[in-house]
Amino acid sequence: MLQLLADLARWLTGPAQWQGSGGIAVRLLEHLEYSLLATLAGAVLALPLGLFIGHTRRFAFLAINLAGFGRALPTVGLVTLVFLAGGLSMWPVYVALIALAVPVIVTNTYAGMTAVDPDVTDAARGVGMTGPQVLFKVELPLALPLVMTGLRLAMIQVVSTATIAAYVSFGGLGRYIFDGLAQRDLVQVLGGAVLVAVVAVLLDLAMAGLQRSLFRNRPADAR
């Protein structure tokens, strides 16, 4: 056990491990690239949908059921399925990652919009604001903390799942996990796992910190 930890520490800190085309630095960048692109694309699709549902209260069942569906859908199956259907290119992985990000963002945006005090929106309409004005000047700013939470949760979920890109022969930090599993190299598998875990936790903490500093003046739902 101690020997294993020592090997692991050596693996994680060895300079050779960090450099080169298969080095940790490159893999880390690949991983972040997949995750950021997928989260961004997910946000572009999901934010308007969430805002629309939240503003009009139409199709609310969609926002509510999407969450349950997203939770029940086995990610591994989704990635495998899209990959088998889409062939050997990166876009099936993106499709799967985006499909993961969308429900979280939609439901949280919707939750943020419904949490806005109806008296406030009534008042906004009362002073003569149009629908879009109410949406962008009142509802969205008030819902922003929860919208941000949705983005953060989506991001973490995508970062975790981007590991699977390596399973279907692409890069990212999952490379070490799946190469290690194939080569029965426990140290490499563990090293990859540590890296993925550290990246996810650090990213979550960083984004939580960012949210806190952005919404410092908000009393409760600021996180």
Add this chain to the structure above:
Amino acid sequence: MTAVDWGWFPEHIGDMTALTLDHLSIAVPAVFFGLVIALPLAVVAHRVRRLRGLILGASNVLFTIPSLAFFILLLPVTGLTRSTAVTGLTIYTLVVLIRNSVEGLDSVPAHAREASVAMGSRPLRTLLTVELPLALPVIMAGVRVATVMSISLVSVASYIGYGGLGQLFTDGFQRSYTTPVIAGVLLTLLLALLADGLLVGVQYLCTPWARSRTRTARTKTSRTRRTRTSTAGATTAPSTTATTQGKGV
């Protein structure tokens, strides 16, 4: 892409049954152990304000760790066994179970608790006969989320050889054969749906006093929780979201 091979299904009913049972043998113990661990921790978090942030925060950080990484990090401890998958999933259920149990206990009206104390009940008796039953709807909401999440996450453990229906994914991937993958996805979704429905039934049977107003109570839970978010301070704030959250890999 090859279309779905319908002939595959009747030929593999035996396999699918075995894998479904295998799937349940990982997901069900995970939720059970999760509940066994979460309830005492929730009671502590409910009673001792100072420990609340610590307990909720710790379970949150554990939840953030990607599941594949978690399973692998457990390997040196538990080895390549079923308990690796069960342990990992158990830890993921904690975040939902603890938070919902704490919120459930918080939602017990003070007068009910005081009445119990006034009738001479000791704290443990108050907890078991008054607080927990009244907190049950919120706790059960957590159990439902934890169950659905566990059922969906089991397949990640297929990479370490214990994935239940997830074996169909690795199998289909290795043979570039779509049908088992589709079967696995559909069966997982079906299993999650059935388990969720079953738990709704259990809750219905366990809370006879709530029956006449189940509908209003359920919609109310989410609403009161949301309003409490804005009054009770930061600790309950992520509640509206975390219950709507899934888990990637």
